[in-house]
Amino acid sequence: MSYQLSAVVADADLLREQSAELDHAVLGELRQDFALLPVTPQLVAELTGSLPDYAVDDRSAEQPFGLVLSPPFVEVLADWSRSGPVAYVEAEFGGGAGHQSAAVWLGGALSWGPGFDDVFDAPREQWPINSALTRLGVERGAWLDPFAELGLHLERNTAGWLAHGRRRLSADYWDELVEQWENQ
Numbered sequence: 001m002s003y004q005l006s007a008v009v010a011d012a013d014l015l016r017e018q019s020a021e022l023d024h025a026v027l028g029e030l031r032q033d034f035a036l037l038p039v040t041p042q043l044v045a046e047l048t049g050s051l052p053d054y055a056v057d058d059r060s061a062e063q064p065f066g067l068v069l070s071p072p073f074v075e076v077l078a079d080w081s082r083s084g085p086v087a088y089v090e091a092e093f094g095g096g097a098g099h100q101s102a103a104v105w106l107g108g109a110l111s112w113g114p115g116f117d118d119v120f121d122a123p124r125e126q127w128p129i130n131s132a133l134t135r136l137g138v139e140r141g142a143w144l145d146p147f148a149e150l151g152l153h154l155e156r157n158t159a160g161w162l163a164h165g166r167r168r169l170s171a172d173y174w175d176e177l178v179e180q181w182e183n184q
Contacts, residue, residue, distance in 0.1 A: 002094040004157045006067060008037040008077065009150070010086040011135065022046055026165035030150040031172065033140060038161040039067065039088070044182045048072035055099050063127075064101035064116035074110075083106035088130040103134035111135070 008015065012027070012035035018026035024042040026034045037043070044052035044067070052069040067090065069074075080086045084106075091100035103113035112135050115128035124130055124145045133146035143149040151171030155161045 002031040002156065003091060003098070004093075005089060005091040005152065005161075006039045006158060007090075007161065008086060008088055009034060010037075010040060010080070010082075011035075011084050011131065011136075012122060012181075014080065014084045014086070017083070026162050028155070028161045029168070030152070030166040031141075031170075032150060034136065034138065036151055036152070036161060036165075038158045038159060038165070040162070044073060047076045050178075059092075059099045059101065059118065060115065061116045064103075064114040065094070069103075074105075076143075077105045078108050078110070082108045085111070085136045087136055089129045089132060100128050104130040104135045106135075172181050 009030070010166060012029065012033050015027055015035045015037050019027065019037060022043070024040060024046045025037060027037055029035055041052050048070060050070070053065050055068055056065055057063055059066065065088070065178065069088070077086050077088060085104055087102055087104045089100070091104040092098050099118035100114065101114055101116040103115070104111050113132065115127070115131055117128050125134065130146045131150070133150060136144040138150060141149045147153065155164050156169055165168065
Protein backbone atom coordinates (compact mmCIF):
# COMPACT_ATOMS: atom_id res chain seq x y z
CA MET A 1 0.00 0.00 0.00
CA SER A 2 1.44 3.39 -0.93
CA TYR A 3 1.45 6.65 0.99
CA GLN A 4 1.82 10.20 -0.34
CA LEU A 5 1.63 13.49 1.52
CA SER A 6 2.18 17.10 0.45
CA ALA A 7 0.81 19.51 3.02
CA VAL A 8 1.17 22.51 5.25
CA VAL A 9 0.73 21.66 8.94
CA ALA A 10 0.17 24.26 11.64
CA ASP A 11 -2.14 25.27 14.47
CA ALA A 12 -5.72 24.81 13.26
CA ASP A 13 -6.78 28.38 14.08
CA LEU A 14 -3.75 29.80 12.25
CA LEU A 15 -4.55 27.78 9.11
CA ARG A 16 -8.27 28.61 9.29
CA GLU A 17 -7.47 32.31 9.51
CA GLN A 18 -4.87 32.29 6.73
CA SER A 19 -6.91 30.16 4.32
CA ALA A 20 -10.40 31.52 4.97
CA GLU A 21 -10.57 33.48 1.71
CA LEU A 22 -8.94 30.82 -0.49
CA ASP A 23 -11.12 28.91 -2.94
CA HIS A 24 -8.82 25.87 -3.07
CA ALA A 25 -8.04 25.46 0.63
CA VAL A 26 -9.44 22.39 2.39
CA LEU A 27 -8.36 21.83 5.99
CA GLY A 28 -8.03 18.39 7.50
CA GLU A 29 -8.47 18.41 11.26
CA LEU A 30 -5.72 16.67 13.24
CA ARG A 31 -5.28 15.99 16.94
CA GLN A 32 -3.90 18.51 19.48
CA ASP A 33 -5.64 21.44 17.73
CA PHE A 34 -3.49 21.15 14.60
CA ALA A 35 -4.68 21.01 11.00
CA LEU A 36 -3.30 19.97 7.65
CA LEU A 37 -3.74 21.91 4.41
CA PRO A 38 -3.25 19.56 1.43
CA VAL A 39 -1.04 21.26 -1.16
CA THR A 40 -2.56 20.83 -4.60
CA PRO A 41 -1.55 22.47 -7.89
CA GLN A 42 -4.72 24.59 -7.68
CA LEU A 43 -3.82 25.81 -4.19
CA VAL A 44 -0.26 26.68 -5.22
CA ALA A 45 -1.58 28.62 -8.24
CA GLU A 46 -4.06 30.48 -6.04
CA LEU A 47 -1.39 31.35 -3.45
CA THR A 48 1.37 32.32 -5.88
CA GLY A 49 -0.34 33.42 -9.08
CA SER A 50 1.48 30.79 -11.13
CA LEU A 51 1.38 27.04 -11.72
CA PRO A 52 3.63 24.92 -9.50
CA ASP A 53 6.84 23.35 -10.70
CA TYR A 54 7.88 19.84 -9.69
CA ALA A 55 11.34 18.32 -9.42
CA VAL A 56 12.13 15.66 -11.99
CA ASP A 57 15.14 14.16 -10.20
CA ASP A 58 14.95 11.73 -7.30
CA ARG A 59 14.60 13.37 -3.89
CA SER A 60 17.82 13.98 -1.99
CA ALA A 61 19.19 16.28 0.70
CA GLU A 62 19.94 18.77 -2.08
CA GLN A 63 16.42 18.43 -3.60
CA PRO A 64 14.26 17.35 -0.65
CA PHE A 65 10.84 18.27 -2.03
CA GLY A 66 8.92 17.15 -5.09
CA LEU A 67 7.23 20.53 -5.19
CA VAL A 68 9.75 23.18 -6.11
CA LEU A 69 9.33 25.73 -3.32
CA SER A 70 9.14 28.88 -5.42
CA PRO A 71 9.98 32.23 -3.82
CA PRO A 72 6.29 33.28 -3.85
CA PHE A 73 5.25 30.03 -2.11
CA VAL A 74 8.00 30.39 0.49
CA GLU A 75 6.92 34.01 1.01
CA VAL A 76 3.37 32.84 1.79
CA LEU A 77 4.63 30.29 4.34
CA ALA A 78 6.97 32.87 5.89
CA ASP A 79 4.13 35.39 6.11
CA TRP A 80 1.80 32.85 7.74
CA SER A 81 4.54 31.97 10.23
CA ARG A 82 4.35 35.45 11.73
CA SER A 83 1.28 34.09 13.57
CA GLY A 84 2.98 30.86 14.68
CA PRO A 85 5.15 28.03 13.38
CA VAL A 86 4.21 26.55 10.00
CA ALA A 87 5.62 23.37 8.44
CA TYR A 88 5.65 22.16 4.87
CA VAL A 89 5.90 18.36 4.80
CA GLU A 90 6.19 15.77 2.06
CA ALA A 91 6.34 11.99 2.20
CA GLU A 92 6.12 9.25 -0.37
CA PHE A 93 6.30 5.53 0.32
CA GLY A 94 5.54 2.42 -1.65
CA GLY A 95 6.50 -1.18 -1.00
CA GLY A 96 8.47 -0.27 2.11
CA ALA A 97 10.79 2.21 0.38
CA GLY A 98 10.36 5.94 0.34
CA HIS A 99 11.36 9.31 1.67
CA GLN A 100 10.12 12.22 3.72
CA SER A 101 11.11 15.84 3.98
CA ALA A 102 10.02 18.85 5.99
CA ALA A 103 10.83 22.47 6.76
CA VAL A 104 9.53 24.90 9.40
CA TRP A 105 9.01 28.66 9.24
CA LEU A 106 8.62 30.84 12.32
CA GLY A 107 8.50 34.60 12.75
CA GLY A 108 8.62 35.23 9.02
CA ALA A 109 11.71 33.14 8.26
CA LEU A 110 12.83 29.56 7.73
CA SER A 111 13.68 28.31 11.22
CA TRP A 112 14.48 24.65 10.56
CA GLY A 113 15.28 22.47 7.59
CA PRO A 114 14.70 21.40 5.10
CA GLY A 115 15.27 17.96 6.49
CA PHE A 116 15.31 14.88 4.26
CA ASP A 117 15.55 11.14 4.92
CA ASP A 118 15.25 8.05 2.76
CA VAL A 119 17.17 5.62 4.98
CA PHE A 120 15.39 6.00 8.34
CA ASP A 121 18.23 4.63 10.43
CA ALA A 122 18.03 7.41 13.03
CA PRO A 123 15.58 7.33 15.96
CA ARG A 124 11.99 8.13 14.88
CA GLU A 125 12.04 11.49 16.69
CA GLN A 126 14.78 12.62 14.28
CA TRP A 127 12.92 11.76 11.09
CA PRO A 128 12.15 14.98 9.19
CA ILE A 129 8.38 15.13 9.66
CA ASN A 130 8.59 14.18 13.34
CA SER A 131 11.32 16.80 13.85
CA ALA A 132 9.17 19.45 12.18
CA LEU A 133 6.08 18.51 14.18
CA THR A 134 8.02 18.72 17.44
CA ARG A 135 9.10 22.24 16.43
CA LEU A 136 5.44 23.11 15.85
CA GLY A 137 4.69 22.13 19.44
CA VAL A 138 3.21 18.66 19.02
CA GLU A 139 3.26 17.01 22.43
CA ARG A 140 4.13 13.41 23.10
CA GLY A 141 1.06 11.25 23.58
CA ALA A 142 -0.10 7.66 23.48
CA TRP A 143 0.83 7.20 19.82
CA LEU A 144 4.15 5.92 18.45
CA ASP A 145 5.51 9.31 17.34
CA PRO A 146 4.36 12.87 16.53
CA PHE A 147 3.32 11.77 13.02
CA ALA A 148 0.87 9.22 14.41
CA GLU A 149 0.00 11.40 17.40
CA LEU A 150 -1.51 14.00 15.07
CA GLY A 151 -3.14 11.36 12.87
CA LEU A 152 -1.11 11.91 9.70
CA HIS A 153 -1.35 8.17 9.02
CA LEU A 154 -5.15 8.23 8.72
CA GLU A 155 -5.32 9.16 5.04
CA ARG A 156 -3.05 7.68 2.36
CA ASN A 157 -2.83 10.58 -0.11
CA THR A 158 -3.88 14.11 -0.97
CA ALA A 159 -7.25 12.96 -2.33
CA GLY A 160 -7.93 11.26 1.00
CA TRP A 161 -7.06 14.41 2.95
CA LEU A 162 -9.25 16.51 0.66
CA ALA A 163 -12.19 14.16 1.31
CA HIS A 164 -11.36 14.16 5.04
CA GLY A 165 -11.49 17.96 5.12
CA ARG A 166 -14.57 18.32 2.93
CA ARG A 167 -16.45 15.88 5.17
CA ARG A 168 -15.20 17.83 8.20
CA LEU A 169 -13.85 14.69 9.84
CA SER A 170 -11.48 14.83 12.77
CA ALA A 171 -8.66 12.45 13.56
CA ASP A 172 -10.76 11.38 16.53
CA TYR A 173 -13.50 10.25 14.13
CA TRP A 174 -11.39 7.27 13.11
CA ASP A 175 -10.62 6.40 16.73
CA GLU A 176 -14.35 6.49 17.47
CA LEU A 177 -15.05 4.14 14.55
CA VAL A 178 -12.47 1.67 15.81
CA GLU A 179 -14.07 1.80 19.24
CA GLN A 180 -17.50 1.12 17.73
CA TRP A 181 -16.15 -1.85 15.72
CA GLU A 182 -14.45 -3.27 18.78
CA ASN A 183 -17.65 -2.98 20.83
CA GLN A 184 -19.75 -4.86 18.24
